[in-house]
Amino acid sequence: MNIQQFRYILAVVDLKNFEAASERCFVTQSTLSTMISRLEDEIGVRIFNRKTKPVSITLEGQQIINRLRIVIHEVESLKNVIQELKGDMVGELRIGVIPTVAPYLLPLFLTKFAGRFPKINIVIKEMTTSLIQASLKERTLDIGLLAVPLEDDELVEQELYSEPFLVYDCRDEKSEYKISINNLDYSKLWLLQEGHCLRTQIFQICELSNLNGKNNVNFEFESGSMGSLLNFTKASKGITIIPYLVSLDLSLEDKRNIIEFTQPTPVRSIGLLTHKFFVKKKIAKVLQEIIQESVRDLIPKVNISKVISPV
Numbered sequence: 001m002n003i004q005q006f007r008y009i010l011a012v013v014d015l016k017n018f019e020a021a022s023e024r025c026f027v028t029q030s031t032l033s034t035m036i037s038r039l040e041d042e043i044g045v046r047i048f049n050r051k052t053k054p055v056s057i058t059l060e061g062q063q064i065i066n067r068l069r070i071v072i073h074e075v076e077s078l079k080n081v082i083q084e085l086k087g088d089m090v091g092e093l094r095i096g097v098i099p100t101v102a103p104y105l106l107p108l109f110l111t112k113f114a115g116r117f118p119k120i121n122i123v124i125k126e127m128t129t130s131l132i133q134a135s136l137k138e139r140t141l142d143i144g145l146l147a148v149p150l151e152d153d154e155l156v157e158q159e160l161y162s163e164p165f166l167v168y169d170c171r172d173e174k175s176e177y178k179i180s181i182n183n184l185d186y187s188k189l190w191l192l193q194e195g196h197c198l199r200t201q202i203f204q205i206c207e208l209s210n211l212n213g214k215n216n217v218n219f220e221f222e223s224g225s226m227g228s229l230l231n232f233t234k235a236s237k238g239i240t241i242i243p244y245l246v247s248l249d250l251s252l253e254d255k256r257n258i259i260e261f262t263q264p265t266p267v268r269s270i271g272l273l274t275h276k277f278f279v280k281k282k283i284a285k286v287l288q289e290i291i292q293e294s295v296r297d298l299i300p301k302v303n304i305s306k307v308i309s310p311v
Helices: 003-015 018-025 029-043 059-086 102-116 129-138 197-208 226-235 281-295
Strands: 091-097 120-126 143-148 155-169 239-243 258-261 265-275 305-307
Touching: 003 018, 003 029, 003 059, 018 029, 091 102, 091 129, 102 120, 102 281, 129 143, 129 155, 129 265, 143 155, 143 197, 143 281, 155 281, 155 305, 197 239, 197 265, 226 239, 258 265, 265 281
Parallel strands: 091 120, 091 143, 265 305
Antiparallel strands: 143 265, 155 239, 155 258, 155 265
Protein backbone atom coordinates (compact mmCIF):
# COMPACT_ATOMS: atom_id res chain seq x y z
CA MET A 1 0.00 0.00 0.00
CA ASN A 2 1.09 3.57 -0.59
CA ILE A 3 0.02 7.18 -0.05
CA GLN A 4 -1.25 7.55 -3.62
CA GLN A 5 -3.71 4.70 -3.11
CA PHE A 6 -4.96 6.46 0.01
CA ARG A 7 -5.55 9.65 -2.00
CA TYR A 8 -7.46 7.71 -4.66
CA ILE A 9 -9.74 6.21 -2.02
CA LEU A 10 -10.44 9.56 -0.38
CA ALA A 11 -11.20 11.13 -3.76
CA VAL A 12 -13.86 8.47 -4.36
CA VAL A 13 -15.24 9.07 -0.86
CA ASP A 14 -15.49 12.82 -1.48
CA LEU A 15 -16.98 12.60 -4.98
CA LYS A 16 -18.90 9.30 -4.66
CA ASN A 17 -17.93 8.48 -8.21
CA PHE A 18 -14.93 6.66 -9.67
CA GLU A 19 -14.88 8.65 -12.90
CA ALA A 20 -14.96 12.01 -11.15
CA ALA A 21 -12.31 10.82 -8.68
CA SER A 22 -9.99 9.76 -11.53
CA GLU A 23 -10.33 13.20 -13.11
CA ARG A 24 -9.42 14.88 -9.84
CA CYS A 25 -6.39 12.61 -9.47
CA PHE A 26 -5.32 13.02 -13.14
CA VAL A 27 -5.36 9.28 -13.87
CA THR A 28 -7.59 7.06 -15.95
CA GLN A 29 -10.61 5.49 -14.28
CA SER A 30 -9.12 2.08 -14.95
CA THR A 31 -5.88 2.97 -13.15
CA LEU A 32 -7.68 4.42 -10.13
CA SER A 33 -10.06 1.48 -9.84
CA THR A 34 -7.22 -1.05 -10.20
CA MET A 35 -5.08 0.64 -7.53
CA ILE A 36 -7.98 0.73 -5.06
CA SER A 37 -8.83 -2.92 -5.76
CA ARG A 38 -5.19 -3.90 -5.15
CA LEU A 39 -5.25 -2.21 -1.74
CA GLU A 40 -8.56 -3.90 -0.87
CA ASP A 41 -7.07 -7.28 -1.87
CA GLU A 42 -3.94 -6.57 0.15
CA ILE A 43 -5.83 -5.80 3.37
CA GLY A 44 -8.62 -8.30 2.75
CA VAL A 45 -11.42 -5.76 3.23
CA ARG A 46 -13.83 -4.22 0.73
CA ILE A 47 -13.92 -0.46 1.26
CA PHE A 48 -16.55 0.33 -1.40
CA ASN A 49 -19.77 -1.28 -2.47
CA ARG A 50 -19.58 -0.80 -6.21
CA LYS A 51 -23.07 -2.20 -6.87
CA THR A 52 -24.82 0.87 -5.51
CA LYS A 53 -25.31 4.20 -7.28
CA PRO A 54 -23.69 6.37 -6.17
CA VAL A 55 -20.93 4.13 -4.86
CA SER A 56 -21.29 3.53 -1.12
CA ILE A 57 -18.89 2.75 1.71
CA THR A 58 -18.97 -0.51 3.64
CA LEU A 59 -19.04 -0.48 7.44
CA GLU A 60 -15.50 -1.85 7.55
CA GLY A 61 -14.47 0.62 4.88
CA GLN A 62 -15.65 3.59 6.93
CA GLN A 63 -13.27 2.67 9.76
CA ILE A 64 -10.39 2.37 7.32
CA ILE A 65 -11.27 5.70 5.68
CA ASN A 66 -11.22 7.43 9.07
CA ARG A 67 -7.67 6.18 9.60
CA LEU A 68 -6.61 7.10 6.07
CA ARG A 69 -7.65 10.71 6.66
CA ILE A 70 -5.44 10.81 9.73
CA VAL A 71 -2.50 9.37 7.76
CA ILE A 72 -2.94 11.93 4.97
CA HIS A 73 -3.17 14.78 7.48
CA GLU A 74 0.03 13.63 9.18
CA VAL A 75 1.83 13.43 5.84
CA GLU A 76 0.71 16.99 5.03
CA SER A 77 1.77 18.11 8.51
CA LEU A 78 5.21 16.63 7.95
CA LYS A 79 5.50 18.55 4.68
CA ASN A 80 4.50 21.75 6.48
CA VAL A 81 7.11 21.18 9.20
CA ILE A 82 9.79 20.69 6.57
CA GLN A 83 8.67 23.85 4.76
CA GLU A 84 8.87 25.91 7.94
CA LEU A 85 12.30 24.49 8.76
CA LYS A 86 13.49 25.50 5.30
CA GLY A 87 11.75 28.87 5.48
CA ASP A 88 9.47 28.01 2.56
CA MET A 89 6.00 29.50 3.14
CA VAL A 90 3.98 27.81 0.39
CA GLY A 91 0.84 25.74 0.03
CA GLU A 92 -2.69 26.40 1.25
CA LEU A 93 -4.05 27.95 4.44
CA ARG A 94 -7.72 27.29 5.22
CA ILE A 95 -9.36 29.75 7.61
CA GLY A 96 -12.89 29.53 9.00
CA VAL A 97 -14.53 32.71 10.33
CA ILE A 98 -17.90 33.10 12.06
CA PRO A 99 -20.39 35.27 10.10
CA THR A 100 -20.60 37.98 12.78
CA VAL A 101 -16.84 38.53 12.50
CA ALA A 102 -15.99 37.92 8.83
CA PRO A 103 -17.48 41.03 7.12
CA TYR A 104 -16.12 43.41 9.73
CA LEU A 105 -12.69 41.97 10.56
CA LEU A 106 -11.44 40.49 7.26
CA PRO A 107 -11.21 43.82 5.39
CA LEU A 108 -9.01 45.16 8.19
CA PHE A 109 -6.19 42.63 7.85
CA LEU A 110 -6.57 40.21 4.94
CA THR A 111 -4.76 42.20 2.26
CA LYS A 112 -1.76 42.85 4.52
CA PHE A 113 -1.63 39.23 5.68
CA ALA A 114 -1.85 37.86 2.13
CA GLY A 115 0.94 40.23 1.11
CA ARG A 116 3.24 38.70 3.71
CA PHE A 117 2.79 35.22 2.23
CA PRO A 118 2.43 35.60 -1.56
CA LYS A 119 3.09 31.91 -2.22
CA ILE A 120 0.32 30.72 0.09
CA ASN A 121 -3.20 30.24 -1.26
CA ILE A 122 -5.48 31.54 1.50
CA VAL A 123 -8.99 30.05 1.52
CA ILE A 124 -11.57 31.84 3.70
CA LYS A 125 -14.92 30.31 4.63
CA GLU A 126 -17.76 31.73 6.71
CA MET A 127 -18.76 28.99 9.15
CA THR A 128 -20.67 28.62 12.40
CA THR A 129 -18.79 27.94 15.62
CA SER A 130 -19.76 24.28 15.77
CA LEU A 131 -18.69 23.69 12.17
CA ILE A 132 -15.34 25.41 12.75
CA GLN A 133 -14.72 23.22 15.81
CA ALA A 134 -15.57 20.05 13.90
CA SER A 135 -13.48 21.03 10.86
CA LEU A 136 -10.44 21.88 13.00
CA LYS A 137 -10.68 18.47 14.65
CA GLU A 138 -11.07 16.74 11.30
CA ARG A 139 -8.04 18.74 10.07
CA THR A 140 -9.97 20.03 7.05
CA LEU A 141 -9.49 23.54 8.45
CA ASP A 142 -6.23 25.12 9.64
CA ILE A 143 -7.37 28.15 11.63
CA GLY A 144 -10.62 29.37 13.12
CA LEU A 145 -11.47 32.98 13.99
CA LEU A 146 -14.39 32.98 16.39
CA ALA A 147 -15.70 33.90 19.82
CA VAL A 148 -13.91 32.33 22.79
CA PRO A 149 -13.53 30.71 25.26
CA LEU A 150 -14.64 27.31 24.03
CA GLU A 151 -12.49 25.29 26.43
CA ASP A 152 -12.03 22.40 24.00
CA ASP A 153 -9.14 20.12 24.95
CA GLU A 154 -8.36 19.29 21.33
CA LEU A 155 -8.00 22.93 20.29
CA VAL A 156 -5.58 25.72 21.21
CA GLU A 157 -7.00 29.21 21.78
CA GLN A 158 -5.12 32.48 21.35
CA GLU A 159 -7.13 35.56 22.31
CA LEU A 160 -7.01 38.30 19.67
CA TYR A 161 -9.16 41.08 21.08
CA SER A 162 -12.26 41.86 23.12
CA GLU A 163 -15.04 44.12 21.93
CA PRO A 164 -17.98 45.54 23.88
CA PHE A 165 -21.57 44.78 22.97
CA LEU A 166 -23.77 47.71 21.97
CA VAL A 167 -27.52 48.17 21.75
CA TYR A 168 -28.92 49.03 18.32
CA ASP A 169 -32.12 50.75 19.40
CA CYS A 170 -34.57 51.80 16.67
CA ARG A 171 -37.58 52.44 18.93
CA ASP A 172 -39.27 55.81 18.78
CA GLU A 173 -39.19 56.26 22.55
CA LYS A 174 -35.48 55.76 23.22
CA SER A 175 -33.83 58.51 25.25
CA GLU A 176 -30.98 56.99 27.25
CA TYR A 177 -27.30 57.73 26.55
CA LYS A 178 -26.25 54.49 28.23
CA ILE A 179 -28.48 51.62 29.19
CA SER A 180 -28.39 48.97 31.90
CA ILE A 181 -28.96 45.34 31.04
CA ASN A 182 -31.96 45.44 33.36
CA ASN A 183 -33.54 48.30 31.39
CA LEU A 184 -33.48 46.63 27.98
CA ASP A 185 -36.85 46.25 26.27
CA TYR A 186 -36.70 42.51 25.66
CA SER A 187 -40.18 42.52 24.13
CA LYS A 188 -38.75 44.16 21.00
CA LEU A 189 -35.46 42.26 20.82
CA TRP A 190 -34.56 40.59 17.51
CA LEU A 191 -31.92 37.86 17.15
CA LEU A 192 -29.87 35.89 14.69
CA GLN A 193 -31.13 32.38 13.98
CA GLU A 194 -30.03 29.32 15.94
CA GLY A 195 -26.51 28.09 15.24
CA HIS A 196 -24.91 31.53 15.63
CA CYS A 197 -22.86 31.93 18.80
CA LEU A 198 -23.91 35.61 18.96
CA ARG A 199 -27.47 34.43 19.56
CA THR A 200 -26.24 32.33 22.50
CA GLN A 201 -24.30 35.29 23.87
CA ILE A 202 -27.31 37.59 23.66
CA PHE A 203 -29.40 35.01 25.53
CA GLN A 204 -26.72 35.03 28.22
CA ILE A 205 -26.88 38.82 28.41
CA CYS A 206 -30.64 38.53 28.81
CA GLU A 207 -30.17 36.01 31.62
CA LEU A 208 -28.09 38.59 33.49
CA SER A 209 -31.26 40.65 33.70
CA ASN A 210 -34.11 39.84 36.06
CA LEU A 211 -36.61 40.93 33.38
CA ASN A 212 -38.34 38.76 30.85
CA GLY A 213 -40.44 39.84 27.93
CA LYS A 214 -42.28 38.46 24.95
CA ASN A 215 -42.54 40.09 21.58
CA ASN A 216 -46.04 41.51 21.19
CA VAL A 217 -46.23 41.12 17.41
CA ASN A 218 -47.84 38.18 15.63
CA PHE A 219 -44.76 37.09 13.66
CA GLU A 220 -41.23 35.87 14.31
CA PHE A 221 -38.06 36.83 12.45
CA GLU A 222 -34.70 35.14 12.96
CA SER A 223 -32.02 36.30 10.56
CA GLY A 224 -29.04 34.39 9.24
CA SER A 225 -27.02 37.53 8.52
CA MET A 226 -26.12 40.60 10.53
CA GLY A 227 -27.11 42.92 7.67
CA SER A 228 -30.62 41.48 7.45
CA LEU A 229 -30.97 41.60 11.22
CA LEU A 230 -30.05 45.30 11.34
CA ASN A 231 -32.39 46.16 8.46
CA PHE A 232 -35.31 44.32 10.02
CA THR A 233 -34.66 45.80 13.46
CA LYS A 234 -34.78 49.26 11.92
CA ALA A 235 -37.91 48.55 9.87
CA SER A 236 -39.78 47.09 12.87
CA LYS A 237 -38.58 49.81 15.26
CA GLY A 238 -37.12 47.15 17.50
CA ILE A 239 -33.77 46.60 19.19
CA THR A 240 -30.92 44.15 18.87
CA ILE A 241 -27.47 43.71 20.39
CA ILE A 242 -24.36 43.95 18.21
CA PRO A 243 -20.57 43.67 18.65
CA TYR A 244 -18.60 46.92 18.47
CA LEU A 245 -16.91 46.30 15.09
CA VAL A 246 -20.33 45.96 13.46
CA SER A 247 -21.14 49.53 14.50
CA LEU A 248 -18.18 50.90 12.52
CA ASP A 249 -19.90 49.87 9.27
CA LEU A 250 -23.14 51.70 10.05
CA SER A 251 -24.16 54.92 8.32
CA LEU A 252 -24.11 58.17 10.30
CA GLU A 253 -27.91 57.99 10.55
CA ASP A 254 -27.86 54.43 11.91
CA LYS A 255 -25.06 55.24 14.35
CA ARG A 256 -27.53 57.56 16.10
CA ASN A 257 -29.37 54.39 17.15
CA ILE A 258 -26.35 53.04 19.04
CA ILE A 259 -26.52 53.01 22.83
CA GLU A 260 -23.70 51.80 25.08
CA PHE A 261 -24.20 49.55 28.09
CA THR A 262 -23.50 50.79 31.59
CA GLN A 263 -20.78 48.99 33.53
CA PRO A 264 -20.11 46.16 33.88
CA THR A 265 -20.14 46.19 30.10
CA PRO A 266 -20.86 42.84 28.38
CA VAL A 267 -18.04 42.03 25.94
CA ARG A 268 -17.09 39.18 23.68
CA SER A 269 -13.59 37.85 23.11
CA ILE A 270 -12.49 36.85 19.63
CA GLY A 271 -9.75 34.28 19.36
CA LEU A 272 -7.60 32.33 16.93
CA LEU A 273 -8.09 28.57 17.21
CA THR A 274 -5.96 25.75 15.86
CA HIS A 275 -5.78 22.03 16.42
CA LYS A 276 -3.35 21.10 19.18
CA PHE A 277 -1.16 19.35 16.58
CA PHE A 278 -1.26 22.25 14.10
CA VAL A 279 2.23 22.82 12.69
CA LYS A 280 2.08 26.11 10.74
CA LYS A 281 2.87 28.00 13.92
CA LYS A 282 4.89 30.80 12.31
CA ILE A 283 2.02 31.69 9.99
CA ALA A 284 -0.49 31.58 12.84
CA LYS A 285 1.73 33.86 14.93
CA VAL A 286 2.00 36.41 12.13
CA LEU A 287 -1.77 36.27 11.60
CA GLN A 288 -2.35 36.88 15.29
CA GLU A 289 -0.03 39.89 15.32
CA ILE A 290 -1.50 41.44 12.17
CA ILE A 291 -5.08 41.10 13.41
CA GLN A 292 -4.23 42.58 16.81
CA GLU A 293 -2.47 45.49 15.13
CA SER A 294 -5.42 46.10 12.79
CA VAL A 295 -7.98 46.49 15.60
CA ARG A 296 -5.81 48.09 18.28
CA ASP A 297 -6.88 51.67 17.59
CA LEU A 298 -10.46 50.85 16.59
CA ILE A 299 -11.93 49.19 19.69
CA PRO A 300 -12.28 51.22 22.92
CA LYS A 301 -10.95 49.79 26.16
CA VAL A 302 -13.58 48.87 28.73
CA ASN A 303 -12.65 49.36 32.38
CA ILE A 304 -15.21 47.05 33.99
CA SER A 305 -16.51 44.27 31.79
CA LYS A 306 -18.02 40.80 31.80
CA VAL A 307 -16.95 38.36 29.07
CA ILE A 308 -19.96 36.58 27.59
CA SER A 309 -19.23 32.96 26.64
CA PRO A 310 -20.18 31.80 23.12
CA VAL A 311 -21.37 28.40 24.38
